Amino acid sequence: MSSTAPTTKSEEILRIEAKWRERWERDRAAFVDTAKPAGEGTYLLVMLPYPSGDRLHVGHARTYFLTDALHRFLRQTGVTVFCPMGWDAFGLPAENYAIQKGIHPRTSTLANIAAMKEQFRSWGVLYDWTKEVTTCEPEYYRWNQWFFLKLFEKGLAVRKKAAVNWCPSCLTVLANEQADGGVCDRCGTPVVPRELEQWFLKITDYAERLLEGLDTLADWPDKVVTMQRNWIGKSTGADLDFAIPSLAESVRVFTTRPDTVYGATALVLAPEHALVPRLLANHPRKAELEAWVESIRGQERIAREAEGAEKDGRDTGVKAVNPFTGKEIPVWLANFVIADYGTGALMAVPAHDTRDFDFAKKYGIPIVRVIEEEKKEKKEDLLRKEEGESATAPSAAYTGEGRVIASGPFSAKSSSSARELIAQDAAERGIGGPKVRYRLRDWLISRQRYWGTPIPMIHCEKDRWVPVPEKDLPVVLPPDAPFTGKGGNPLEKVAAFVNTTCPKCGGPARRETDTMDTFVDSSWYYLRYVDPKNATAPFDPRIAKEWTPVDQYIGGIEHAILHLLYARFFARILKDLGLVAFEEPFSALFNQGMITRQSPTGRVEKMSKSRGNAVSLDPLIAEKGADAVRAFVLFLGPPEKDAEWNDEGISGPERFLWRVRSTVDRFLESGADPRGTPSAADTPTARARHMAVKRITEDFRAFSFHTAVAHLMELLNGATAQVGDPGADAGETATTLRTLVTLLHPIAPHLSEELNEKMGGEKSLLVSGWPAWDPALAVEEFASIAVQISGKVRAELRLPRGSSEELAIAAAVSNATVAKWLEGKQRLKTIWVQDRLLNLVVK
RNA sequence: GCGAAAGUGGCGGAAUUGGUAGACGCGCAAGGCUCAGGACCUUGUGGCCCUUACCGGCUGUGGGGGUUCGAGUCCCCCCUUUCGCACCA
Numbered sequence: 001m002s003s004t005a006p007t008t009k010s011e012e013i014l015r016i017e018a019k020w021r022e023r024w025e026r027d028r029a030a031f032v033d034t035a036k037p038a039g040e041g042t043y044l045l046v047m048l049p050y051p052s053g054d055r056l057h058v059g060h061a062r063t064y065f066l067t068d069a070l071h072r073f074l075r076q077t078g079v080t081v082f083c084p085m086g087w088d089a090f091g092l093p094a095e096n097y098a099i100q101k102g103i104h105p106r107t108s109t110l111a112n113i114a115a116m117k118e119q120f121r122s123w124g125v126l127y128d129w130t131k132e133v134t135t136c137e138p139e140y141y142r143w144n145q146w147f148f149l150k151l152f153e154k155g156l157a158v159r160k161k162a163a164v165n166w167c168p169s170c171l172t173v174l175a176n177e178q179a180d181g182g183v184c185d186r187c188g189t190p191v192v193p194r195e196l197e198q199w200f201l202k203i204t205d206y207a208e209r210l211l212e213g214l215d216t217l218a219d220w221p222d223k224v225v226t227m228q229r230n231w232i233g234k235s236t237g238a239d240l241d242f243a244i245p246s247l248a249e250s251v252r253v254f255t256t257r258p259d260t261v262y263g264a265t266a267l268v269l270a271p272e273h274a275l276v277p278r279l280l281a282n283h284p285r286k287a288e289l290e291a292w293v294e295s296i297r298g299q300e301r302i303a304r305e306a307e308g309a310e311k312d313g314r315d316t317g318v319k320a321v322n323p324f325t326g327k328e329i330p331v332w333l334a335n336f337v338i339a340d341y342g343t344g345a346l347m348a349v350p351a352h353d354t355r356d357f358d359f360a361k362k363y364g365i366p367i368v369r370v371i372e373e374e375k376k377e378k379k380e381d382l383l384r385k386e387e388g389e390s391a392t393a394p395s396a397a398y399t400g401e402g403r404v405i406a407s408g409p410f411s412a413k414s415s416s417s418a419r420e421l422i423a424q425d426a427a428e429r430g431i432g433g434p435k436v437r438y439r440l441r442d443w444l445i446s447r448q449r450y451w452g453t454p455i456p457m458i459h460c461e462k463d464r465w466v467p468v469p470e471k472d473l474p475v476v477l478p479p480d481a482p483f484t485g486k487g488g489n490p491l492e493k494v495a496a497f498v499n500t501t502c503p504k505c506g507g508p509a510r511r512e513t514d515t516m517d518t519f520v521d522s523s524w525y526y527l528r529y530v531d532p533k534n535a536t537a538p539f540d541p542r543i544a545k546e547w548t549p550v551d552q553y554i555g556g557i558e559h560a561i562l563h564l565l566y567a568r569f570f571a572r573i574l575k576d577l578g579l580v581a582f583e584e585p586f587s588a589l590f591n592q593g594m595i596t597r598q599s600p601t602g603r604v605e606k607m608s609k610s611r612g613n614a615v616s617l618d619p620l621i622a623e624k625g626a627d628a629v630r631a632f633v634l635f636l637g638p639p640e641k642d643a644e645w646n647d648e649g650i651s652g653p654e655r656f657l658w659r660v661r662s663t664v665d666r667f668l669e670s671g672a673d674p675r676g677t678p679s680a681a682d683t684p685t686a687r688a689r690h691m692a693v694k695r696i697t698e699d700f701r702a703f704s705f706h707t708a709v710a711h712l713m714e715l716l717n718g719a720t721a722q723v724g725d726p727g728a729d730a731g732e733t734a735t736t737l738r739t740l741v742t743l744l745h746p747i748a749p750h751l752s753e754e755l756n757e758k759m760g761g762e763k764s765l766l767v768s769g770w771p772a773w774d775p776a777l778a779v780e781e782f783a784s785i786a787v788q789i790s791g792k793v794r795a796e797l798r799l800p801r802g803s804s805e806e807l808a809i810a811a812a813v814s815n816a817t818v819a820k821w822l823e824g825k826q827r828l829k830t831i832w833v834q835d836r837l838l839n840l841v842v843k
Numbered sequence: 844g845c846g847a848a849a850g851u852g853g854c855g856g857a858a859u860u861g862g863u864a865g866a867c868g869c870g871c872a873a874g875g876c877u878c879a880g881g882a883c884c885u886u887g888u889g890g891c892c893c894u895u896a897c898c899g900g901c902u903g904u905g906g907g908g909g910u911u912c913g914a915g916u917c918c919c920c921c922c923u924u925u926c927g928c929a930c931c932a
Contacts, residue, residue, distance in 0.1 A: 336930045337844045346932045355930050652868040710867035782865040837862050841912050
């Protein structure tokens with residue numbers, strides 16, 4: 001390129017943007033560090049980024065642009081906004097990056113934080129950096145440890161066995177995402193499950209409270225509420241005990257359908273069930289069965305639960321007794337019974353459960369019908385008869401409600417009442433009773449990893465697990481652990497860390513070498529933001545009370561379940577500790593859609609560096625400026641929907657911004673007063689302006705940023721026409737341009753500030769107020785009324801707003817086209833919608 | 844399989860919630876300005892048809908039916924796509 005021009009367009013843009021970035025930084029105190037006026041203000045929380053190897057790319061940027069537009073808009077309307085930012089700095093990606101590059105994760109994380117902070121700066125997003133939080137610093141994670149101790153005290157942090165993915169070659173534990181396809185992603189060795197004792201937080205104790213709270217989350221997306229509800233997975237039913245006389249034992253099962261117990265023709269246990277060894281003890285082919293049990297247990301969970309997985313079972317030869325029929329039924333083991341749901345055992349009712357039906361068909365287990373479908377569905381009956389099905393050998397399980405049959409004293413009852421009666425009966429006989437169960441599992445927080453919060457527990461031979469005394473916190477993560485990704489837990493190899501004394505007996509003891517899941521960090525970070533420097537408590541409850549709960553949380557859908565559920569759980573813990581007054585930490589939630597892009601494989605996928613489809617924003621911003629990129633990203637479409645990235649479209653918003661600039665310049669060159677005011681209130685251009693203010697304000701309130709940009713473009717088109725019109729009222733034009741520049745600020749803050757200043761604005765737009773609109777003027781003076789003949793639009797009338805039906809009819813019939821359609825017809829009916837439509841129904 | 848959301852021009856998407864479908868932008872086309880342009884400015888742009896004409900007609904929101912004076916919007920059936928859960932007893 002011949003660089004002859006002294007100042008190119010892009011140089012000009014970058015100059016303006018640099019100027020305003022500096023200005024905002026310089027005057028930050030005026031914009032950001034505002035104390036909250038009593039009872040007012042908005043806590044705007046945005047999902048904190050994860051400073052591992054990646055720079056922030058387009059996929060992330062949407063969240064931050066959206067939040068910043070909202071933030072600036074609120075501030076312009078006079079709301080005090082608290083909008084802090086921090087870093088979710090612990091975690092596996094940073095550790096892996098460190099292993100690859102041989103750099104300490106703290107070094108690389110801090111470097112990434114600095115780089116990302118610079119990115120934020122160049123994007124023109126406004127955060128309260130005085131509240132910055134970095135989760136990998138002891139000032140932060142010591143409170144993770146403090147919370148852990150509180151949970152331990154309350155019996156909510158417990159040790160249980162749990163399987164991990166173990167790579168026998170690297171001698172290390174792998175996260176699920178490192179064991180994709182059942183092989184180690186480092187060496188390709190098949191991963192094996194390995195049972196380890198680990199720390200769990202008993203979120204299941206809070207299942208009901210977490211479920212109940214969902215009903216209060218009116219400003220959360222329904223989708224997320226539903227996902228959480230399903231995740232908690234409450235089911236109501238009954239526990240029932242099935243006796244095994246030969247072992248003098250009984251097996252408890254859980255069922256949601258106790259009404260079908262008379263049809264239970266087998267007892268089926270998970271291969272992991274505690275009773276399995278005894279069940280197999282006397283089996284003639286014991287070794288064979290044990291080998292089968294081992295093979296099922298060894299199977300990858302994914303493979304075992306995979307779609308279409310064949311049901312596989314073995315008869316133990318042992319008999320159990322159905323507690324209601326009194327009949328002997330076989331005891332089976334099967335792969336489809338999940339060990340850690342319910343009791344790890346179930347009663348098989350093949351006639352009324354599709355899975356049991358498949359199983360029974362395969363292995364010849366009797367199918368006994370005990371629920372009769374009510375006769376309502378006649379059509380289906382007929383259909384079945386046509387297909388030649390007989391009633392005695394059903395081809396499928398009937399899982400619906402109906403009338404109970406062949407069930408002793410419960411026969412002829414409805415299935416719903418039998419359900420209660422049978423559960424009640426079991427309770428009276430001491431063999432079970434009504435029971436509520438949840439799918440939710442306890443939260444496994446142990447990670448056999450280096451880069452996380454050390455779990456503040458000490459193991460002593462004599463006193464077992466002893467908590468680190470509060471005064472000894474934080475348990476500092478030693479900087480010098482050998483993290484190679486191989487050979488087990490890095491902290492185990494740091495003798496100075498591991499070896500300690502028992503706080504109870506003073507004897508030699510060893511520290512816990514597992515670290516915490518990073519979701520612990522993010523479960524309460526929003527509270528640390530309000531009081532980030534507090535050295536004596538995680539936060540001051542009085543300050544927290546001022547700002548929390550969070551008014552508006554913005555983040556991606558990927559956190560719909562785990563992060564948000566854990567944060568809701570922690571809020572309940574904190575409430576029970578008396579530290580906060582709420583149970584629901586986030587009053588309103590907005591999930592922006594993902595930016596997708598074609599991967600090299602051709603699939604449309606979420607944008608991410610690991611998929612090789614990430615587009616960096618930095619070069620684009622260097623070329624087009626942050627304002628154009630912001631406007632473009634926000635213009636992509638409804639922010640809650642996914643959007644496919646294609647940067648060709650950026651020229652639209654780019655041209656738009658440049659035209660705003662040239663229109664203002666043209667107006668200033670004319671010599672007119674940019675601070676002028678209209679000489680008449682009610683003019684078509686004034687009405688257009690009031691309408692634009694109304695629509696754009698409503699758009700911002702509704703997160704409809706893409707239509708806000710469209711409406712700004714319309715306003716500009718009007719303004720350009722005014723500037724080009726020699727007869728226009730210069731005061732009106734000046735007012736339109738000032739309005740445009742003000743409304744543009746949330747989208748394109750740099751340019752709007754520059755133009756505001758050029759037009760004589762003395763204060764930053766952040767504090768100079770949002771334009772008001774007059775409802776009387778925010779409508780067009782003339783209504784264009786569609787004239788329909790029998791529902792078809794035939795003409796359009798322009799009438800003063802509020803015109804009467806009579807006037808409209810008179811105007812319509814004198815219209816040539818309408819008259820043509822009315823000719824020779826009889827008018828039957830008239831539909832009149834004020835200022836909208838006139839429908840003449842004719843025959 | 845279950846659950847949820849969605850399907851509108853060549854493309855991204857609007858549509859005051861039952862009232863003129865296609866705002867705004869991209870792309871495309873014609874013209875202007877230019878030595879030139881991937882710069883800028885006009886104008887046009889769902890499809891089909893009629894017309895010398897700027898008049899006008901038919902059709903059109905995944906498909907089929909229904910309610911209504913009137914349906915992108917409400918109801919029923921079907922198809923497709925995306926997402927979530929996925930043997931949870």
